[in-house]
Amino acid sequence: MEAAGTLTRADLAEALHHNVGLSRTDSSKMVEQILHHMCSALAKGDNVKISGFGTFVLRDKGERIGRNPKTGIEVPIAPRRVLTFRASQMMRDRIVEAD
Incomplete structure (x- = not known):
């Protein structure tokens, strides 16, 4: 895994393979x-x-009025569901220590 960049599914599977000893296929x-279980729960x-x-x-955002920045015309923005992530305090502490 690279020091900077993006952590991928393959990186997670490889870490499982090395740290737990599962085969590469089982790790993947x-x-x-x-990930499927997490997505299913969120979809519900x-x-x-x-x-x-x-x-x-998951958070439901209501309908609101937005403005086209180029033309200045007001347009309605439809209600939608958004996904947000809130890091735990332990994770925040780890990130600060890594700097």
Whole structure:
């Protein structure tokens, strides 16, 4: 895994392979199953909390009026559901220590 860049599914599977000793195939399947389970829970409207890491929270945003910055014309913005992530205090502390 690179020091800077993007952590991918393959990186997670490789870490499982090296640290836990699962085969590469089983590691990849486990990562996919975890992500699928998280996505299914979010699709049902549940929040996902991973202790020591953070919480994925669904929030409903109501309809509102926006403005086209180029023309200045007001346009309605439809209501929608947004996904946000709130890092736990432990995660925030780890990130600050890494700097």
